Amino acid sequence: MAVESQGAYANLALADALSRADLIPRDAAFATVLVDGTARGQGTWDAILTAASGHKPTDWQPAVRVVLRMACQQILATRVPLRAAVDTSVTLARHEIGERVTGLVNAVSRKIGAHDLAGWAAELATGDELSDLALRTCHPRWIAAELAGRLGLEEAGRALEADNLAPVPTLVVRPGLAELSELLDAGATACLYSPYGATRPGNPAEVPAIADGRAGVQDEGSQLVALALARTAQAASASGPWLDLCAGPGGKAALLAGLAATENRLLVAGEVHPHRARMVAEALAPIPGDHQVVAADGRRPPWAPGSFAAVMADVPCSGLGSLRRRPESRWRRTASDVPRLQALQKQLLAAAVDSAQPHGGVIGYVTCSPVAAETLEVVSWALDELDVDLLDAPAALPEVTGAATGPQRRCIQLWPHRHGTDAMFCALLRRR
Numbered sequence: 001m002a003v004e005s006q007g008a009y010a011n012l013a014l015a016d017a018l019s020r021a022d023l024i025p026r027d028a029a030f031a032t033v034l035v036d037g038t039a040r041g042q043g044t045w046d047a048i049l050t051a052a053s054g055h056k057p058t059d060w061q062p063a064v065r066v067v068l069r070m071a072c073q074q075i076l077a078t079r080v081p082l083r084a085a086v087d088t089s090v091t092l093a094r095h096e097i098g099e100r101v102t103g104l105v106n107a108v109s110r111k112i113g114a115h116d117l118a119g120w121a122a123e124l125a126t127g128d129e130l131s132d133l134a135l136r137t138c139h140p141r142w143i144a145a146e147l148a149g150r151l152g153l154e155e156a157g158r159a160l161e162a163d164n165l166a167p168v169p170t171l172v173v174r175p176g177l178a179e180l181s182e183l184l185d186a187g188a189t190a191c192l193y194s195p196y197g198a199t200r201p202g203n204p205a206e207v208p209a210i211a212d213g214r215a216g217v218q219d220e221g222s223q224l225v226a227l228a229l230a231r232t233a234q235a236a237s238a239s240g241p242w243l244d245l246c247a248g249p250g251g252k253a254a255l256l257a258g259l260a261a262t263e264n265r266l267l268v269a270g271e272v273h274p275h276r277a278r279m280v281a282e283a284l285a286p287i288p289g290d291h292q293v294v295a296a297d298g299r300r301p302p303w304a305p306g307s308f309a310a311v312m313a314d315v316p317c318s319g320l321g322s323l324r325r326r327p328e329s330r331w332r333r334t335a336s337d338v339p340r341l342q343a344l345q346k347q348l349l350a351a352a353v354d355s356a357q358p359h360g361g362v363i364g365y366v367t368c369s370p371v372a373a374e375t376l377e378v379v380s381w382a383l384d385e386l387d388v389d390l391l392d393a394p395a396a397l398p399e400v401t402g403a404a405t406g407p408q409r410r411c412i413q414l415w416p417h418r419h420g421t422d423a424m425f426c427a428l429l430r431r432r
Contacts, residue, residue, distance in 0.1 A: 010039040037073040040327035045072035052111035082113040142335040162417035163323040175258030178214035194223040213286040218251040221421030228396040229364035233310035240309035241266035245298040248276030250283030261289025313352035314366040321368035321423030361431040375425040391428040
């Protein structure tokens with residue numbers, strides 16, 4: 001209900017509810033499946049509910065919508081028997097809404113069970129390949145179209161399915177503070193690509209290095225794009241500090257700070273929102289070496305132009321690369337959001353280039369998105385409008401295969417279905 005009526009993030013609202021509920025692990029895991037699946041499948045569940053009831057779910061009060069979407073999740077996406085799913089849905093409606101809606105919930109829940117998910121997809125098929133793919137994989141059509149434009153229809157289907165698989169928490173050691181072996185000794189498995197990362201099921205806070213701030217939680221894709229920039233800057237041998245232009249909440253900044261400290265470099269972390277700047281400061285506090293956090297708008301920075309040997313521009317974006325972690329976000333973003341975001345991305349990239357040292361400063365343009373307008377189009381604009389060269393980003397991550405994309409295949413696009421990471425994009429530019 002918090003997600004539906006208050007705009008809450010499902011993962012945060014769920015964590016808050018679980019902290020108060022004192023459930024045994026099995027029940028907490030099932031609650032997680034229910035919440036994530038209900039939020040993730042919203043558009044598909046609503047299409048099925050419309051067909052099953054003859055009414056649009058928007059005609060019902062929010063609590064009825066939520067109960068019946070949860071019924072869809074139980075009946076179509078879990079092994080809960082139909083009778084049990086119907087009974088619990090009716091009981092939940094009686095308890096949370098009132099007796100008057102139990103007949104509706106009972107009737108619609110039973111009709112949901114007339115088909116499995118594949119059967120409903122066939123029943124509701126329109127003949128439009130993208131619409132049918134979106135329905136089957138629980139995505140809006142415009143997102144399916146974006147991925148099909150990048151990957152082709154067949155591989156886009158695999159990418160969309162990967163968005164629906166909850167990732168195992170990924171941990172990262174802070175260089176200079178912890179060794180990967182500490183995570184492995186705590187039951188983690190080394191990441192496939194990142195030398196600093198490992199995956200471990202369960203609560204990350206159970207790992208001592210996490211609990212005392214010597215390691216953090218960060219997707220492997222985010223680790224890799226930070227590593228690509230650091231390796232390129234180190235190879236360029238330019239002296240001077242590094243900058244993380246849009247540093248909140250601080251994951252990439254912490255990794256960059258640790259890598260910068262190995263070369264006795266200053267890292268400056270900028271963040272426009274003061275509360276997020278405080279989060280960055282907390283993330284950097286345990287890191288050895290010289291670093292500082294500045295609450296400032298990256299488009300109008302307080303530092304002098306040309307101050308930094310390397311600049312990370314991890315810009316605000318649609319976030320469609322992290323749909324595995326944010327199940328409700330696919331239904332909150334629309335295609336109309338992208339042009340506004342692209343305009344901001346161009347402004348921030350221009351400021352990042354201006355902040356880099358002339359004659360060789362390196363800029364990492366990063367988004368957690370596979371959308372062409374936020375990735376390839378911004379890079380093409382930069383090559384036309386800014387005084388930069390495009391470096392070979394895949395060469396900075398030779399251990400990662402299947403990621404090269406963009407002009408001369410010099411950019412990186414990571415994918416959940418190929419690499420097991422969020423769909424991070426990275427272009428490395430050099431200021432002339």
